[in-house]
Amino acid sequence: MTIKKAVVIGAGVMGAGIAAQLANAGIEVEMLDIVPRNLEEGGDRDAIAKGALAKMMKQKPAPFMHKRNAKLVRPGNTEDHMDRLKDADLIIEAVIENPKIKSNLFKRIDEHRKPGSIVGSNTSTIPLETLKDGQSDALKKDLVITHFFNPPRYMPLLELVSSKDNDPKTVDRLAEFMDKEMGKTVIRCNDTPGFIANRVGTYWLTVAMGEALKAGLTPEEADAIAGKPMGVPKSGIFGLVDMVGLDLVPYIGKSLYENVPANDDFKNVHKEIPLVPKMIEEGYTGRKGKGGFYRMNKEGGKKQLEVIDLYADDITYSPIKEPKMKSGKRAKKGGLNGLIKGKDAESQYAWEVLKKTLTYAAEMVPQIHDDIMAIDEGMKLGYNWKRGPFEMIDKIGVDNFIKRLEKDGVEIPEALNAARGKSFYKTIDGTLNRLSVADGEYKPVERAEGVLLLSDVKRGAKPVTKNRSANVWDIGDGVLCLEFTSPANSLDPWTMKAINKACDLVESNKNGYKALVIHNEGQNFSVGANIQLAEWVAQGKQYWLIKKMVKNGQDTYKRLKYANFPVISAPHNAAMGGGCEILLHSDAVQAHAETYMGLVELGVGLIPGWGGCTEMLRRNFENKRRPGGPMPPLTATFETIAMAKVSTSAEEARSMLMLNKDSDISMNKSRLLADAKAKALKMVDDGYTPPKPATFRLPGAPGRAAAQLAVNGMFDQGLLSSYAVVMADQLGEILSGGHKADASVEVKEDDIRALELEAFMRLVHDQRSRQRIQHMLKTNKPLDQNKDFLAEDRKLEVTTSELRRSLKGSTSLTGALHKPSKALKKKLEPSFNAAALILKGNPENENKAAPTVIKQIVKKPVENKEPKEQPETPKGSKAAPKK
């Protein structure tokens, strides 16, 4: 039996989120909640479930991967619609954490469900044994705990608890469904309080808060030590409690306190922060309430982050000051040991938190799990820790850690004793092993079928080729994998070199190479071109080099697309700008469901120059569902790029035509590489032939004029900055095929690439583009979203046609070269100065010395007397595509 239809009972945050994720997996869902109490006559009996669905449509980050998925969720109520259970294969309850209520609900579920359907409880605190109590044998047989983490779409962990009553085959089937279709990493847990993640996580939160109070630290100080430096999300401890809810954390804590064994250390550390009950009472329940330990004060229209005074008797907030802590630097330099080795209060706090948390985790073996890796995975996936507790101990060094524990008079847990003189993890013959605490032996880590991790491939292996920005790995069966290794996986000339090298290798057919996969396990697939590099080069006025880099990128991506072997990209998370363009030039994309891609170049004052405009135009042309006429493909492409649209999921990227018809989506990230490899091999087996370059019939100047008219209106409405008008016009010129294009003339892909390059160069010469690059480097946000800047920019008394003329080298619709006047420059000065003021004092932009490596690449060709590029003054004909 496959799972095709599901019912979720309880439309609270968790229930609704689970329903949405089921819908994301393509499952039809009935979402039921109670009939509202005190319902007026004629009132809507489904109001609660309907309200939850409506709320999810607006929620950000969105629970649905695509708006249309909401149509798979039918809201209803538990009085009128229990009959909807009759054809459900999976029923999940996420109602209030009350054993009696749950018990009654299971009895009702049992009356209505079909035999053999799986019943899952999303309880985080009630043991399965308690849930089974008093239920029919049939229900006991099908009842498990399926514990999701909030938000269910984004948190990859699923804790699965089963009992001896279950049919193992049923549990396996459910686990497989959760893994492959829901994209969750399933950890089979023992039926112990809090399972894995909440057991260790709640202990950690409690200790970290308690120790902070003992040490007299403020929340922001504690978070600056026990957050990012420890490999925990930078929200830290207090920030995390704000997110989860101040009311919920004590609830889980209390439940744990009551259920853990008598000798459990949680009994000793469980203590309330004096101020918290008062905060909850007054509605300061965290982000969902009036604020928590932190709050965003929006009084007077300005946003000010404030922090609570933990040590006051009353609730008082004051503006947050960046704490001057040394922990960040220490961790950067010396890792965890660097963080804890000092003698000051900061190091002492870090040590106390780590000591207790890691020791507690060790004590939990084998109670909550006999495999240390399950505990590590649980903390990484359920609490977003960078490393699990045992990985942290390995970082500190097992013996080192034990020595310090002994010094503090701490009793050494069994698991730690078992690891004396060793480490918890060890690579043996290129395979990762972890220590089995029970027998002190190393056991290899075995991945499930269909799981291939690049980190496993890399372990003990050498790259086929590598340079400073990328590696190429042999992932078997004749498939090479290109991995970016540059900071934030940004793209630079070395990336291009590596891509070309990889192409050479596959083309040479050496070692039977026949396909290329582009994939990595970084935080993001790629943030795009290295704009810092471009900025340094531009500062040195080496525009010829920028032009070379753009052209080189175009040629490299073009090579990927037209190579005689399949190229499959397997992205996850962000794929921006140049990173998005690489996906657009792949034969197919095997995307993780959480892939956020977009051509965001206009945010840094540029246009996609590595073929992104060309490729999106082609896709919009080839879209059979578009309306007729020459304009719709242009308009659609223009909107996507001008508005720097970014998909909020892989599914949405498909709607935006950023994933082509041969592309697929993997729900589970750990299956991404294997799926991509399989796709590549299938393409080889099917007799791969490269695509043929397209030709277009583009409208030419009327298309650009139409874009101008639309932009004029938006500028008048105050929706665009002055420079956005300039950038949009350049984009309009590219997408319309240049002023000589016409419906009667065929334009080639290369002609559009040439237009991309010319427009890119015109923009990068302009100081306003540079300001946008600098602002992005400084703040990670587009200048055109800075309110202070826009306020000044909107004061300009300037027409849209003047703005278009203000870009050096730009041409009129009919191809005549514009000459920017001094008077016009003066008019635009206030906007330029406003941007300069915002950037002032920024060490990144003021003549910062370029790193030696940049100097090298800049210097070399100059010595070779590389012809210096003329400043960009394209004559009308130069910008025109060949006829």
Place this chain on the structure above:
Amino acid sequence: MSDPKTTPVIVGYVRSPFTQAYKGDLKGVRADDMAAQVVRALLEKTGVNPELIEDLKLGNAFPEGEQGLNLAKNVAFLADLPKSVAGVTTNRFCGSSMQTLIDAANAIRAGEAEAIIAAGVESMSRIPMGGFNVSPNPELVERYPAAYIGMGETAENVAKKYNVKRSLQEQFAEASHKKAAKAVEDGLFNDEIVGISTKDGKTISKDGCIRPDTNAEKLANLKPSFSAKGSVTAGTSSPLTDGAVALMVVSEEFANKHKLPIMAKVKASATVGCDPETMGMGPVEATKKVLKKAGLTLQDIDVIELNEAFSSQSLACMHKLGMDQKKVNKDGGAIAMGHPLGASGARISGKAAQILQRESGKYALATMCIGGGQGIAVVLENPSAGQAKKPAQKKVATPKK
């Protein structure tokens, strides 16, 4: 006395409900289907033998897509008119269906026809303003960009040039809604509205744009729609609208022969070009011109229908011409009713004729501004002014699909 053989008269006026584009009840109805239902209802209401109809003249501002090909002839087929009836689609943007009325009147004056349907339709839901493939002439864009100026911008220009304050614009909009709401209450639209059948089997027979509760204070909270620094808002602009209108235009002789009650004679008409940047002022010269042709002054006019494209241009035109506000748009104007571009001219002409009858006035003026810089106007005359009221026309039946 003019020759009844060549004197054009209006003997019938019907329209679909006017509903908001994209949101309203008619968003799912094609323009040709909507127009055909209105044409059929007009024939039913007037009882004119379709065999005697010379031509169906249909106004439309964006004749492409579903409004494309020769829309008029296809509407004639859809309305089951005899094959002998011709069809012509006319585009003068907002003035399109006032133009069909003028063309019909002129054909009768010339003795070329006895009976003509002058109609107009626009589905702004289904064919966007500007159409699907906006392809401006790049040379014209460079030489004279005003040719392509957006309507909102012209409204701002008029507001600025004639110093029409935002609060005045809002009061005007409120009055338009109040008058329209009152007209609904008094059943003044019952006689003209034709129920339109939709695909899902519903019949739509209520106007959808009128907001009885709106007021100047609420409108004052809206953001400017076209210019961040401007004064024109969505509340002081006519909404994007779906709708269709049809008039029966015949010779006086034809009317007498077939005992068709005459609503009004078409006495004179005029069109005129003006500055596109202040196209909203088009009615000023058009009105002057048409009054001169008719040998009348504004004082002679009892009923005025001035198309409310925007509050700003309506107010500026009224001020410039010295119009008596009380005579203008008695049943509400386009800000409340909606402005389906190709259909509005026929609506305000039919409405003017209807009010002339209702109030036994002598002369009526209908005039409107046109995007791109034009004005258009007609003067109607009530031949029975001062006489006892004639019995009301037959009730409109909902046409069968």
